[in-house]
Every structure is written in C-alpha cells, then in structure tokens.
Amino acid sequence: MGNAASANAEILWWIFVATVLAVFVLIGGLGIAMVIAQRRLVAVHRSYTQRLLEAHEEERARVAREVHDDAIQRLVVVKHELDELGTAGRGLDSARMRHLDGIRNEVQDLAEALRKLAHRLHPAAIEQAGISVALAQLAEEMERASGLQVEVYLPDAPLAISRDASLALYRIAQESLRNVVRHSGVRAASLMLRSVGDDAELVIRDSGSGFDSSAAGRGGIGLVGIDERARLVGGSARIHSVPGTGTIVTVRVPLVQATGQ
Numbered sequence: 352m353g354n355a356a357s358a359n360a361e362i363l364w365w366i367f368v369a370t371v372l373a374v375f376v377l378i379g380g381l382g383i384a385m386v387i388a389q390r391r392l393v394a395v396h397r398s399y400t401q402r403l404l405e406a407h408e409e410e411r412a413r414v415a416r417e418v419h420d421d422a423i424q425r426l427v428v429v430k431h432e433l434d435e436l437g438t439a440g441r442g443l444d445s446a447r448m449r450h451l452d453g454i455r456n457e458v459q460d461l462a463e464a465l466r467k468l469a470h471r472l473h474p475a476a477i478e479q480a481g482i483s484v485a486l487a488q489l490a491e492e493m494e495r496a497s498g499l500q501v502e503v504y505l506p507d508a509p510l511a512i513s514r515d516a517s518l519a520l521y522r523i524a525q526e527s528l529r530n531v532v533r534h535s536g537v538r539a540a541s542l543m544l545r546s547v548g549d550d551a552e553l554v555i556r557d558s559g560s561g562f563d564s565s566a567a568g569r570g571g572i573g574l575v576g577i578d579e580r581a582r583l584v585g586g587s588a589r590i591h592s593v594p595g596t597g598t599i600v601t602v603r604v605p606l607v608q609a610t611g612q
Contacts, residue, residue, distance in 0.1 A: 430458045474521055481509050482517040483544060486524055490542060497532045504543040510551050516584040516604040520544070520553050523577050523588070527555040527600045530574075535559025535598065550586070550603040558597040564590050577602070 433455040477485045483505045490501035512520070524542060531540045537559040544553050574590055577600065581588035586604035 430455065430462065433458060474518075477514065477517050477521060482512055482520055483509065485517070485521050486542060486544060489521065489524060489528070493528050493532070498538055499528060499532050500539045501528065502539070502541040504541070504545070506545055510544070510546055511607040512551050512604065513584070513607055516551070516586065519580040519584045519586070520551070520602065520604060523580055523600070523602050524553060524555060526577060530598075531555075531557045531559065535561075537597075546606065547603065549606055549608070551606055553600075553602045553604075555600045556597065561592040561594050561597050563594055564592040564598075 433451065436451065474485045474488070487503055487505065490503045493499045493501055528540060528542070531537070535557045537557055540555060540557040542553075542555050544551065546552070577590065578588045581602050581604065584604050586602060588603075589601045590598065591601070592598035
C-alpha cells in the first residue's frame, strides 16, 4: 500500500515537472516568436520608409529636371525675345520702355528663382562636386533666402561617403537649418563636417531658444525624419537641446571603406 502511494506521488511529481517545463518552453517559444515578429515588423517598416524616401527623391529629381530643362529654358527664350523687342522698339516713349524693362527684369528674376528651386529640390552638386560643396552651397542659399548666417567648417580633403549617405546628410542639414530659422529666434548657426574614426560626422549648432529634448514625446516630424534618415544609411543622430541654450544636431554616417588593400 505504501509502495503504491509512493509510486503515485512520484508519477504526480514528474507530471508536475513536465507540465512546468512545457509551460516554460511554451512561454520561451512565444517570446522568441514575438521578438522575431517585432524584428520583421521593424525590417518591413525600415524597408518601406527607405523606398518611400527613394521615391520622394526620385520625384524631386524629376521635377527639378523638368523645371531646369523646360520652364527655365522657355523663360530664357522669352527674355531673349524681350531683349530683341526692346532693341527694335527704341522709338517707344519712355513710359512704355520702362514697362518693357520691368517685364524683362521680372522674367529674369523668375528664371533665377526657378533655378534656386530646382537646386533645392535636387542638389546636383552632390553628384558633381561632393557633399562638402553641396553643404557650402546650402549655407549660401539659406543666407540669401532667410538671412541666416551659417558659419561653415568643412574638411580640406573630400570624405569617402556614399551617395545615399551624402544625400541623407544634405537633407538633415537642410531640415536642421530650416528649424533654426523657424524656431530658434536667432539668425546665426554653424555647420561642421569632419571625419571621426570610421564615420563622417555632421554637427549643426545654434544658440537660440532651444527646447527640452529630454521630454518624452517631444519632437516634430522634422526631428523624427532626421533620426530616420540617419538610421536608413547605417548611421545615427543625436539632438541635444536645453531651453535657452540652443540646439546641437549631431549625425554620424559610416565612411566607405577602401577595398582590395
């Protein structure tokens, strides 16, 4: 009788142990499945975001080409016709000549504005001269368009940065400088590009009003976009700001490593 009870107790014990192990295995499997699903979701989101940004850049480039190759060229033709009309119409009275000169100047100003728009839509300087030249041109454009004085520090030698990473840095600099104009309350900023180890580092700094960058949920679409663009090219972004002391945007992207050495 005692032996049977002992055997039953032992069987119940092993059933309990097996049940506990099964529960742990089930919980572990569920946890692994959740981690895998989360990673897949992040990968899908990143892939979608990257394709969306690429499509956006392609559309920008297409519009920029159309503006440059069609609209601007038509304005050049109109300007030429107005010049010829002005030469042929020297017998016109002074009021009509002033009116013609005004139209001619408006056409010229419009063509120049469209050239700047085409450049902002798609910075061809990245492909033609590199990211340093493109950033220098961006600083000049910001000064002309908004009066923002940008002190620029660029490396003496070109940095080995991929096209995608260069474009990401350009868009981040563009968004950061626009934020300075919109929100900082100052009309001066600095932009620095340099190499740090195996990375290229971009730093945009202002001494404006700032904001609490440590506050949960703080950050508009522009700030979120800065972080997203950096991560999509294998980099990182850090935005540090304290009310009353300004804002520092620091972005790092990997340099292209030389092969065959």
